[in-house]
Amino acid sequence: MKEIFANCTEDERRVAIIEDGRLTDFFVERFAEENVVGNIYKGKVTSILNGLQAVFVNIGLSKNGYLPIDELVAAKADVTNGKHLIVQIDKAPLGTKGAKLTQNISLPGRYLVYMPGSEHIGVSKHITDKNERLRLKSILESLKEKGDGFIVRSEGAGKDKACFKKEIRYFRNLYMNIKKKFNKNQSISLLHRDLGLIFKTVRDHLTDDVNILMIDSPEEYHATLEFVDVILPKFKNKIRLYKGKTPIFDMYKIESQIENIRKQKIGLPSGGYLIIQEAESLCAIDVNSGKFTKAGSMDEIIFRTNMEAVKEVALQLRLRNIGGIIVIDIIDMKRQSDRNKVYRYFSEIVKSDKAKIEILPITKLGLIEMTRQRKFESIGNFLTEPCPYCCGSGNVLSRQTMALKIKKEVLKLVTRTGEHPVMITVNPEVCEQFDEKFRKNLETKIHRKIVITSDSGIHREDYRISIGS
Known part of the structure; x- marks a missing residue:
């Protein structure tokens, strides 16, 4: 069973998801650093760079956002400097880069994602039953109007037509109001703000396998109760108020696990370890056998170490929210059958990750190359900044x-x-x-x-x- 704990202060909100006593997901929202992913704006085109195949748009943030040409809904010829566009932030600003924008608007709900202007109907990859996928597509086809696009989320499995009809009605009205604001507002403006961290956690993570959602703020607790009463009334009894004097993250031994997120070296159960090195363009993960404590032949030791390693890698990528290109240097295995087993196992366990992941087969050099969807900066980058002593290199002259x-x-x-x-x-x-x-x-x-x-x-x-x- 899962447990969710929310720590709310005047400076930030933090959410920790615990499975079997271990931290698996960690989210932070700071009031001084607004989370803008999912927000929808009326923006103004400032420049068009054909060489980069991008349109730069002023949306009122410190840096202009960039809109790839292939994310334009309007014809490229109709987009000129000074033109106002409706855009949504797809990826948060990162380092010196502005936010990545899209005109393919998506509004996530509990059971589906509503995509106005699209004609696509899809079903989450986590719903694998063929008959259920056909049933869900049939329901959405019957509810679809021109310009509606939908993707059924994993929580939509088993739900009836009434559940989807209610959400679709809400999103149609919401998008209608967004368009009205766009036409009414004369200048650059925010048209729609995505949910805050606690409400987003309820929408995306409060499921049947969650035992409790405990919040240490009375104000947030009552607001969450009202929100749950509207969208998930059957889960109201899972929402609890923490009243203890000991800080909630200390009480449930979460704070110490958060500290470990910064560590490069992660131990494995049988004595091996991972070295995780995150750079701006990619993340490199090295698997080492260390002092493997279990008996067996060298081939068996290497195979078991790699199996433990890819399991830990899947968890660490999710916990640290590492995205982009990831290269994992596993220990070289002589037997092709062992390589296939490790690849299949890794491909299976990452399915629980909500981010989109693509994994290539293990190369002859023993490398696993993969990509993981990046919408926000990693937890490590969010919590830290380059060391002023070594200028971020991690080294000083001997x-x-x-x-x-x-x-x-x-x-x-x-x-x-x-x-x-x-x-x-x-x-x-x-x-x-x-x-x-x-x-x-x-x-x-x-x-x-x-x-x-x-x-x-x-x-x-x-x-x-x-x-x-």
Whole structure:
């Protein structure tokens, strides 16, 4: 069974989903950093770049959004600078990039996604029964009007016509109001704001297999009760108010699991481990056998390690919300049958992930190449920023490298002998490299005395050189 916990403060809302005591999903919404994905705007075209096949649109955010040409509903010839368009944010701004926009509007509900202007009818990949898929398509065909498009969500399985009819009526009225605002508003404006984090969690995650949704804010608790009473009245008894004095995430041992999201090294049950390295353009994951504690032949040990690894990778990608291109370097397996088993197992367990995923077969080099849908920045990027000490590289020059660098600098600066000593100020860790032998060698070369001073306030890669008096 799943449990959902919501921590609400004046600064942020956090939602944690727990399965069997383990954190599987974590979401954050900060009031100073509004989540804009799903919002619909009246935007103004600022430029059209044919080389990039994109239209840049001012929607009132700090950076213009970019609208790929293939996401245009109107004919390209009709889009000119200054023209107003109705657009929806498909992907949040990331780094220096503005939000990715689309004109293919989609409005997600509990049981279906409504796509005005589309004629497509689809069913979630998580609904696998052929007869059920045909039944659902038949229902939507009977409810469809011109310009309606639908995708049945996994929660729509088993639902009757009345459930879908109610949602469709609501979304038709909602989109009609959005179009009225677009025609009425004279300038760039927000036409529709997507649900907040708690309500979105209810819509997308409050299901039969959830035991409880516990909220630590009375205001959010009562608002959520009202929302659930409208869309999911049968689940009202699952909504609880946390009244304890200990912070809710500490009480249920969630805070410590959140801290682990930042770790690059993740242990596996049998002694192996993963190294997860996330970059801007892709994520690389390395699988290592470590000290595997179970007996067996080398082939069996490698196979079991890879099976544990891909299971953990599926969970970590979902928990950390890592998207884009992902390359997994598993341990090389000699037997093709083992490679096939690992690939099939991985393909099966990622089906529980709500993000769209594509996985290619294992290559001869033992690599799994995959993509995972990215709508928001990863949790790691959201919670952190580049280290000002190493400028985000994760490395600084070694102590020996720094000592040799300073030695070269001294030899370049001090070209004449003299009575006055050379004063060198360095970080304490670098200072350790300037032992008596190293210092005497340098003194012999420059024919001056060397005075080394350590300063804990100086950066590891910084130093000061001066001639004393």
